[in-house]
Amino acid sequence: MTMPEHIATWRDARYDMPVSQQLERYNELAAKHASARARIELVARGIYDPARHGADDRPALTVAEHIELLALAECIARTVRHPANVHHAVLAGVTWADIARIVDSDELTVRRDYQRWADDQHDLNRHSPNLGMTADEHVAATARAAEGMSGTF
Secondary structure, eight states, X not given: OOOOSSOOOHHHXXXXXXXXXXXXXXXXXXXXXXXXXXXXXXHXXXXXXXXXXXXXXXXXXXXXXXXXXHHHXXXXXXXXXXHHHXXXXXXXXXXXXXXXXXXXXXXXXXXXXXXXXXXXXXHHHHHSTTSSOOHHHHHHHHHHHHTTOSSOO
């Protein structure tokens, strides 16, 4: 088995198409994979019946398709799990404890992750003034992340 020349990463998938198309392609590859695996399992069990299960060949995913499936899965996860969603939830009044419970984490971790994201957004704004968080927005985000905490995190 040789690796393809161009290995797709989640970043490649991210810039190639919108998330709706990523999901469509992911579903297509996942269905192809499930179909091929199901046929293999039916044959292995000795219960494959071409009349009942279809006589079409169901080839396994290629190495390149497996890589694409992994890249799409990671890209989709990172897109829909974007830190801005936490920011908007906090602004709407969702508590840190609720966020931690929802994302199956602990409060300190979600606060730290939020602070890192806010810091990155502020750095982005310093380099590109029309993007990211302004200094005032960053101060407010930092205050939200620390609210109710004793000491520093």
